[in-house]
Amino acid sequence: xxxxxxxxxxxxxxxxxxxxxxxxxxxxxxxxxxxxxxxxxxxxxxxxxxxxxxxxxxxxxxxxxxxxxxxxxxxxxxxxxxxxxxxxxxxxxxxxxxxxxxxxxxxxxxxxxxxxxxxxxxxxxxxxxxxxxxxxxxxxxxxxxxxxxxxxxxxxxxxxxxxxxxxxxxxxxxxxxxxxxxxxxxxxxxxxxxxxxxxxxxxxxxxxxxxxxxxxxxxxxxxxxxxxxxxxxxxxxxxxxxxxxxxxxxxxxxxxxxxxxxxxxxxxxxxxxxxxxxxxxxxxxxxxxxxxxxxxxxxxxxxxxxxxxxxxxxxxxxxx
Numbered sequence: 477x478x479x480x481x482x483x484x485x486x487x488x489x490x491x492x493x494x495x496x497x498x499x500x501x502x503x504x505x506x507x508x509x510x511x512x513x514x515x516x517x518x519x520x521x522x523x524x525x526x527x528x529x530x531x532x533x534x535x536x537x538x539x540x541x542x543x544x545x546x547x548x549x550x551x552x553x554x555x556x557x558x559x560x561x562x563x564x565x566x567x568x569x570x571x572x573x574x575x576x577x578x579x580x581x582x583x584x585x586x587x588x589x590x591x592x593x594x595x596x597x598x599x600x601x602x603x604x605x606x607x608x609x610x611x612x613x614x615x616x617x618x619x620x621x622x623x624x625x626x627x628x629x630x631x632x633x634x635x636x637x638x639x640x641x642x643x644x645x646x647x648x649x650x651x652x653x654x655x656x657x658x659x660x661x662x663x664x665x666x667x668x669x670x671x672x673x674x675x676x677x678x679x680x681x682x683x684x685x686x687x688x689x690x691x692x693x694x695x696x697x698x699x700x701x702x703x704x705x706x707x708x709x710x711x712x713x714x715x716x717x718x719x720x721x722x723x724x725x726x727x728x729x730x731x732x733x734x735x736x737x738x739x740x741x742x743x744x745x746x747x748x749x750x751x752x753x754x755x756x757x758x759x760x761x762x763x764x765x766x767x768x769x770x771x772x773x774x775x776x777x778x779x780x781x782x783x784x785x786x787x788x789x790x791x792x793x794x795x796x
Contacts, residue, residue, distance in 0.1 A: 478639065478640065479637035479638065479639055479645060479647065480637055480638050480639075481635050481636075481637045482635075482636055482637060482638055482644070483635060483636040484633075484634075484635050485613065485616070485617050485620070485634040485635050485636065485646070486617060486620045486621060486632070486633075486634040487631070487632065487633045487634070487635075488620075488623070488625050488631065488632045489631045489632075490534075490625060490629045490630055490631060490653065492534050492535055492536050493533040493534050493535060495535065496531075496533055496540070496542070498564065499542050499543075499544075499562075499564035499565060499566050500531045500542045501529070501530050501531045501542040501543045501544075501566075502543075502544060503529055503530060503543050503544065504543070504544045505525075505530065505541075505543040505544060505545045505546070507546050509525070510545055510546055510548065510567075513541075513559070513567070513569065514548065514549060514559065516573075516576055516577055517539075517559075517569045517573055517574050517575075517576075518574070518575050518577075518578065518654075518657075519574065519575055519629075519654040519655065519656055520656065520657065522539065522541070522574075525541060525543075530542060530543040531543070534629065534653075537570060537571065538568045538569055538570045538571060539568070539569050539571070539574060540562075540566055540567070540568045540569075541566060541567050541568075541569070542566045543565070543566065544565045545561060545565050545566065545567050547561065548560075548561045548567060557597070558570040558572050558573025559573060570597075571599075571600075571651075571653045571654065572596075572597065572598070572599065572600040574653065574654045575653075575654040575655065576600065578654075578655065578657060578660070579600060579652060579654075579655075581660075582655075582660065582663060582664060582667075583602065585664060585668070585675060585679065586602060586664070586667050586668060588675065588678055588679050588682055589668045589669070589670075589675065589678065590604055591603070591604060591667065592604065592605070594649075599651050599652075600652065601630070601649070601650045601651045601652035602648075602650040602652055602667070603647060603648060603649045603650065604616065604619070604647065604648040605645050605646070605647045605648075606645065606646055607643075607644070607645060607646075608636050608644035608645050608646040612646050613636065613646045616634055616646045616647075616648050617634060619634075619648060619669070620632055620634035620648050622666070622669065623650070623666060623667065624662075624666045627655060627659050627662050627663045627666060628652065628653065628654065628655035628659070628663055629653035629654045629655065630650060630651050630652045630653040630654075631650070631651040631653075632648070632649075632650050633647075633648070633649045633650075633651075634646070634647070634648045634649075635647055635649075704747050704748075704749065707749050708747060708748035708749050711744075711748065711749045711750065711751060712742075712744070712748075712751055715751040715752075716742075716751075719751075719752075719753065721740075721753075721793065722740055722753055722755075722772055724795050724796060725739075725740050725793040725794060725795050725796070726793065726794060726796055727791055727792070727793050727794075728791070728792055728793070728794045729790070729791050730789075730790065730791075731789040731791070731792045731794065732789075733758045733765050733767070733785040733786070733789070734758060735758050735759055735760055735765060736757070736758065736759070736774075737757070737758045737794055737795070738755065738756070738757050738770065738772070738773075738774045738794070738795040739755070739756050739757075739758070739767075739792050739793060739794050739795070740753050740754065740755050740756075740772070740793045740795070741753070741754050741756070741792065741793065742754075754769070755769070755770050755771055755772050755774075756768060756769055756770055756782075757770045757774045757776060758785055759776075759782070761782065764784055764785075765784070765785045766782035766783060766784050766785055767782055767783055767784075767785045768780070768781075768782035769782070772795075774795075
């Protein structure tokens with residue numbers, strides 16, 4: 477988000493470990509465990525690694541798993557490069573790649589109650605933004621204060637910021653790291669400010685409204701399409717009644733292009749509602765016969781390029 481922070485309102489941060497430069501565990505990690513991490517690293521998987529004697533450190537930007545890992549086969553978890561292998565055979569997983577599936581399910585529900593999703597190489601989290609009126613600042617401060625950071629790993633930051641034009645906004649930015657599946661409903665209710673049943677009702681109502689709007693739009697498109705087809709049925713006859721074949725042109729079957737021939741064709745728009753006579757002249761260009769746009773007397777339109785002529789035309793109107 478391209479905003480400059482100008483006033484802090486509230487900030488809460490989870491505790492993180494200190495950096496460890498050396499690999500603290502010389503125990504080999506089975507290939508199948510690495511495969512599971514590459515498929516999608518969850519907080520539950522990390523706990524299982526710790527139970528099996530591997531060290532897992534939670535840093536501000538990533539988690540690092542110490543142990544002797546096999547060579548990684550991919551560095552992508554989700555849409556970004558979230559997995560790296562260090563020279564000491566440990567691996568690091570950016571928080572964007574931890575609990576991604578879980579967070580996606582959570583975020584998709586919270587979209588219905590004002591939360592927006594930030595998804596980039598630095599953060600896969602939530603935010604809210606509004607004009608920094610006194611009422612909005614008070615409201616956002618209350619929302620940020622009620623967030624229970626014991627239910628998840630992450631940071632909550634509420635502040636006032638300005639955009640490039642000096643307009644002031646109040647923002648809640650949640651760098652959402654990870655959480656346990658067992659806490660899914662609690663996290664959902666905490667961020668939504670309502671029960672799961674109340675939220676499900678809102679989601680159903682919004683989805684139903686969107687479904688009806690989509691059906692109404694599709695019905696409108698269907699009617700417009702039928703009207704276009706009706707107009708197209710008479711458009712050609714109406715045009716030819718007022719704009720007959722230009723004088724001096726005759727229809728030639730199985731026509732073969734000849735350099736210098738002036739031809740005309742009846743052209744229409746994409747919907748078949750508007751017609752016009754288009755003139756062209758055959759000429760040679762770089763050894764090929766091309767058809768170039770022109771007027772009825774063969775004067776070439778310099779603003780338009782020609783196209784390569786076909787060998788045989790089933791039927792075409794040629795000036796005699």
